[in-house]
Amino acid sequence: MKKNDPAAPLGKGTQAIHEGRLPESLYGEVSVPIFQSSTFKFPSAQEGAARFAGESPGFIYSRLENPTVKALEENVNAMEKGAGAMATSTGMAAITTTLLALLNRGDHVVSTDSLYGSTRVVLENEMPRFGIDSTFVDTSKPEKVQKALKPNTHLIYVETPTNPTMILTDLRKTASLAQEHGTLLAVDNTFASPCLQRPLEHGAHIVVHSLTKFINGHSDVVGGMIVTATEELLTQIKRIGSLFGSTMDPHQAWLILRGARTLPLRMEKAQDNAMKLAAFLQSHPKVDWVRYPGLPDHPQHELAKRQMDGFGAMICFGVQKGLRGATEVMDSVRLITLAVSLGGVDSLIEHPASMTHASIPPKERHAAGIVEELLRLSVGCEDFKDLRDDLDQALEKIS
Numbered sequence: 001m002k003k004n005d006p007a008a009p010l011g012k013g014t015q016a017i018h019e020g021r022l023p024e025s026l027y028g029e030v031s032v033p034i035f036q037s038s039t040f041k042f043p044s045a046q047e048g049a050a051r052f053a054g055e056s057p058g059f060i061y062s063r064l065e066n067p068t069v070k071a072l073e074e075n076v077n078a079m080e081k082g083a084g085a086m087a088t089s090t091g092m093a094a095i096t097t098t099l100l101a102l103l104n105r106g107d108h109v110v111s112t113d114s115l116y117g118s119t120r121v122v123l124e125n126e127m128p129r130f131g132i133d134s135t136f137v138d139t140s141k142p143e144k145v146q147k148a149l150k151p152n153t154h155l156i157y158v159e160t161p162t163n164p165t166m167i168l169t170d171l172r173k174t175a176s177l178a179q180e181h182g183t184l185l186a187v188d189n190t191f192a193s194p195c196l197q198r199p200l201e202h203g204a205h206i207v208v209h210s211l212t213k214f215i216n217g218h219s220d221v222v223g224g225m226i227v228t229a230t231e232e233l234l235t236q237i238k239r240i241g242s243l244f245g246s247t248m249d250p251h252q253a254w255l256i257l258r259g260a261r262t263l264p265l266r267m268e269k270a271q272d273n274a275m276k277l278a279a280f281l282q283s284h285p286k287v288d289w290v291r292y293p294g295l296p297d298h299p300q301h302e303l304a305k306r307q308m309d310g311f312g313a314m315i316c317f318g319v320q321k322g323l324r325g326a327t328e329v330m331d332s333v334r335l336i337t338l339a340v341s342l343g344g345v346d347s348l349i350e351h352p353a354s355m356t357h358a359s360i361p362p363k364e365r366h367a368a369g370i371v372e373e374l375l376r377l378s379v380g381c382e383d384f385k386d387l388r389d390d391l392d393q394a395l396e397k398i399s
């Protein structure tokens with residue numbers, strides 16, 4: 001059901017709760033039911049044929065479409081202000097489906113150098129098997145993107161803010177480079193979520209998500225989503241997604257939809273905590289540096305204010321004594337959990353150089369700013385005071 005009439009746009013909190021409902025209920029149910037059915041009965045042979053011909057919107061088979069999954073797609077699509085969306089089994093499925101649907105042998109991709117580890121491995125090691133090559137550049141510098149573009153560049157793929165270095169890419173400038181060059185622009189919007197950043201509004205063509213993170217928000221389900229600026233792009237991507245089978249299942253969709261309903265509420269609390277924690281860390285004697293887009297000394301603080309509706313809940317910081325100091329902090333936190341992943345109600349800490357980004361060769365890792373003393377903190381929704389006290393006692397263990 002389309003409620004986001006552009007003449008009277010609903011607030012984000014309202015959208016998250018009300019978008020993605022069924023057109024009509026069976027029993028007056030308020031929650032969207034889990035339609036645990038692999039296949040759907042056709043009322044007549046003629047109707048079955050019409051659905052296959054794409055002339056009737058009814059459901060056919062759950063690898064193609066499912067009502068519960070569709071409700072989640074509509075919810076995220078409304079938040080991202082897209083033309084349509086496709087849910088996938090994981091965030092990586094959203095990314096690989098997008099690449100497989102849009103690229104052909106001989107095509108070239110320009111991408112952010114400090115990317116989500118598995119995305120980098122797919123682009124760098126796996127796509128070349130299909131004749132598709134990539135160049136990795138610091139996309140926070142538009143001139144570097146421009147220099148990397150080739151006649152066969154068919155896609156610019158960026159993450160902003162970057163994981164884990166918290167560097168921003170100017171989406172508007174990158175979108176205009178893409179347009180001049182006749183290239184598509186895809187943005188991984190996992191770190192910001194549509195609550196804080198809507199890349200399609202800045203001229204991107206495709207948004208991909210790991211719903212596993214902020215949108216689901218409870219560290220209990222994996223999932224992905226692709227949102228497109230046009231219906232044509234969605235048709236192209238959905239065809240490949242259904243054919244290659246990257247579909248999400250209804251139970252997974254129901255759980256994620258339940259999480260998505262509180263995204264704005266959780267984000268508000270988490271980023272309020274993050275702002276206070278960033279300031280606390282900055283003043284801590286055992287901390288050498290802090291990078292958080294909300295801090296006035298972040299090199300792109302002004303861009304963050306222009307491009308984002310908030311500064312998010314991800315912080316990276318460097319501790320004294322390098323790897324030894326970082327290890328000491330990770331082994332000393334009590335409330336904050338030592339685990340990878342991010343975006344949940346519980347705060348998580350990890351060490352990118354030896355964990356999430358260990359697969360990147362050391363030289364390239366350092367060049368991308370992923371240094372030994374860097375810790376990545378995903379700030380959750382606990383009480384600020386408790387998070388601060390936990391970090392404080394853990395930092396004090398650095399000797």
Ligand SMILES: *Cc1c(COP(=O)(O)O)cnc(C)c1O
Nearest residue numbers: 090091092116190210212222223
């Ligand atoms: C986690 C993550 C992914 C991959 O998502 P999965 O759900 O784990 O497959 C992609 N991009 C970013 C930025 C992520 O944080």
